[in-house]
Amino acid sequence: MARCFRLxxxxxxxxxxxxxxxxxxxxxxxxxxxxxxxxxxDGDVRVLRETAWYRLVPGARARDGDIVDAINEYSQVQLxxxxxxxxxxxxxxxxxxxxxxxxxxxxxxxxxxxxRGWIKAAAGKRAMRLRLPNATLDFVGAIVVARGDAxxxxxxxxxxxxxxxxxxxxGKAQAPLDAKSGEYLERVxxxxxxxxxxxxxxxxxxxPRQFRDALPALAANFxxxxxxxxGREITLAEAEPxxxxxxxxxxxxxxxxxxxSDPAFRAGVNARITAYPEWDRILYPEKYxxxxxxxxx
Amino acid sequence: MKLIWKFNLVLxxxxxxxxxxxxxxxYRALQANAREEIVQxxxxxxxxxxxxxxxxxxxxxxxLETQLKYAFLPQTVPAYAATEVFNEMRKTHPDYGYKEATxxxxxxxxRASDWEADLVxxxxxxxxxxxxxxxRDTPTGRTLYLARxxxxxxxxxxxxxxxxxxxxxxxVDLYGSANGFGWKFQEVIGAQIVSVPMSVPIKxxxxxxxxxxxxxxxxxxxxxxxxxxxxxxxxxxxxxxxxSIADQVSLGNLDAGDFKSKSRDEIGVLSEALGRMKxxxxxxxxxxxx
Numbered sequence: 001m002a003r004c005f006r007l008x009x010x011x012x013x014x015x016x017x018x019x020x021x022x023x024x025x026x027x028x029x030x031x032x033x034x035x036x037x038x039x040x041x042d043g044d045v046r047v048l049r050e051t052a053w054y055r056l057v058p059g060a061r062a063r064d065g066d067i068v069d070a071i072n073e074y075s076q077v078q079l080x081x082x083x084x085x086x087x088x089x090x091x092x093x094x095x096x097x098x099x100x101x102x103x104x105x106x107x108x109x110x111x112x113x114x115x116r117g118w119i120k121a122a123a124g125k126r127a128m129r130l131r132l133p134n135a136t137l138d139f140v141g142a143i144v145v146a147r148g149d150a151x152x153x154x155x156x157x158x159x160x161x162x163x164x165x166x167x168x169x170x171g172k173a174q175a176p177l178d179a180k181s182g183e184y185l186e187r188v189x190x191x192x193x194x195x196x197x198x199x200x201x202x203x204x205x206x207x208p209r210q211f212r213d214a215l216p217a218l219a220a221n222f223x224x225x226x227x228x229x230x231g232r233e234i235t236l237a238e239a240e241p242x243x244x245x246x247x248x249x250x251x252x253x254x255x256x257x258x259x260x261s262d263p264a265f266r267a268g269v270n271a272r273i274t275a276y277p278e279w280d281r282i283l284y285p286e287k288y289x290x291x292x293x294x295x296x297x
Numbered sequence: 298m299k300l301i302w303k304f305n306l307v308l309x310x311x312x313x314x315x316x317x318x319x320x321x322x323x324y325r326a327l328q329a330n331a332r333e334e335i336v337q338x339x340x341x342x343x344x345x346x347x348x349x350x351x352x353x354x355x356x357x358x359x360x361l362e363t364q365l366k367y368a369f370l371p372q373t374v375p376a377y378a379a380t381e382v383f384n385e386m387r388k389t390h391p392d393y394g395y396k397e398a399t400x401x402x403x404x405x406x407x408r409a410s411d412w413e414a415d416l417v418x419x420x421x422x423x424x425x426x427x428x429x430x431x432x433r434d435t436p437t438g439r440t441l442y443l444a445r446x447x448x449x450x451x452x453x454x455x456x457x458x459x460x461x462x463x464x465x466x467x468x469v470d471l472y473g474s475a476n477g478f479g480w481k482f483q484e485v486i487g488a489q490i491v492s493v494p495m496s497v498p499i500k501x502x503x504x505x506x507x508x509x510x511x512x513x514x515x516x517x518x519x520x521x522x523x524x525x526x527x528x529x530x531x532x533x534x535x536x537x538x539x540x541s542i543a544d545q546v547s548l549g550n551l552d553a554g555d556f557k558s559k560s561r562d563e564i565g566v567l568s569e570a571l572g573r574m575k576x577x578x579x580x581x582x583x584x585x586x587x
Contacts, residue, residue, distance in 0.1 A: 158366050182366065182466060198466055204367050212364040 039218035043075035059222035084124030093117020236268035331502035339443035350375035369467035392494035399487030403477025420446035
């Protein structure tokens with residue numbers, strides 16, 4: 001009887017392990033699955049996958065986790081998600097694409113971490129989240145135009161409505177504001193966000209010309225996926241914007257940890273090791289070993 | 298009074314009467330044709346303006362809807378488009394004009410002047426009046442105008458012209474909130490007015506008239522001269538000769554001359570008859586003498 005029970009327990013535990021293993025495999029394959037298509041690439045645009053840069057070309061498939069760098073003012077890139085939604089970047093711009101993982105581990109809204117630049121995003125039925133340096137924007141079925149850099153976020157709701165949540169310096173979101181169609185919001189640093197019924201002339205004048213028109217749907221033109229040419233690895237200077245304090249820092253620390261094997265990268269980290277406590281543990285594990293206690297006689 | 302003078306007087310009278318009648322009729326016809334040509338030109342311009350409006354509202358504006366959220370584009374307004382097309386034409390034809398004269402316009406340049414406001418009020422007062430044609434003097438000369446009413450026939454007009462709250466905010470940013478609002482559905486709010494110069498067709502008509510009358514006068518003159526020459530050569534000179542011979546014969550000079558004539562016309566017959574009469578007279582005189 002006891003033997004039968006132990007056998008049954010062993011079978012159950014093995015089954016659980018197999019199921020967990022399959023779930024991990026599925027999640028991994030889902031992450032690498034195609035999220036959309038880059039349907040417009042003008043000028044110098046590159047995409048970071050894992051830790052390597054690739055020169056982006058039209059028709060390339062997008063993956064969650066891509067970091068898109070529209071290098072200069074002549075660069076433009078458009079991403080059309082498979083599940084709906086379009087994003088257009090005008091350089092110089094730097095954006096991380098991904099998806100919000102909901103509490104039940106299902107992939108939720110498309111998420112864009114905007115480090116700098118102009119972006120126009122049109123969300124369809126699938127929700128979209130824009131994370132600017134000091135504000136977060138959530139919207140469904142709306143079209144927004146945003147510009148962000150380290151200290152300044154601007155937003156215009158072209159149509160629909162959006163929730164604008166100022167983010168404090170320590171990463172905590174504050175009470176969101178409802179932004180209606182036609183409204184403009186601005187936040188400088190940690191100051192309170194300012195809402196206006198119309199965008200100021202300076203914003204409209206600086207707006208990239210193509211953002212004044214509807215974003216075109218071009219995905220149908222790219223049946224074949226082109227191959228991307230792998231370039232060099234990311235440098236510490238290029239990784240810096242993603243390692244700034246914030247809610248997503250930990251994700252990028254994990255992502256760029258393999259770069260510690262590069263002597264130049266490691267030297268840069270060592271030079272400012274206090275800024276990278278996570279890597280301090282990896283590079284100097286002896287500092288974090290528990291001290292041996294000498295028994296008292 | 299000599300025969301030729303009587304003849305010339307009658308002929309001149311007939312010519313003058315015909316000249317006057319022809320002049321009057323031709324002048325009226327030419328002036329009417331010229332005016333009709335001007336009116337047709339004006340109608341053509343009006344149709345071109347309407348085509349510009351339709352093209353703008355059906356093809357151009359839908360493409361720029363998103364841009365309108367950022368900055369108001371007057372190029373999406375049908376009235377603006379039609380006016381700008383004609384302003385372009387006016388660079389080479391400055392005497393022509395087109396205006397969408399409005400009593401309460403959004404764009405100040407469309408505000409109706411005094412005489413334009415009078416036309417608009419005529420349309421507002423009479424539902425049946427669909428077109429007005431008239432003439433007026435301008436610094437560049439006499440001008441014909443063709444006017445048609447502009448009424449709020451579509452609810453889409455009221456999106457921009459009913460109230461400030463409903464109007465596109467970018468439009469209010471550009472034009473302000475004081476003008477171009479308060480329009481009502483099916484209200485006549487202005488008039489499309491095409492102005493066409495009359496000078497060229499009228500000048501052409503006058504030149505044609507002068508050429509025609511000059512030609513007619515020359516024809517009359519030539520006819521007059523030829524008729525006089527023919528009358529003299531074929532009638533008066535021959536009758537004068539016959540009269541002279543008959544006069545001599547009547548005075549007893551039977552050797553004055555012969556009444557012979559080579560032609561067989563009425564003068565020739567008269568000559569023959571007078572000849573026979575002279576022969577009979579000579580024979581009678583000889584019989585009397587014997």
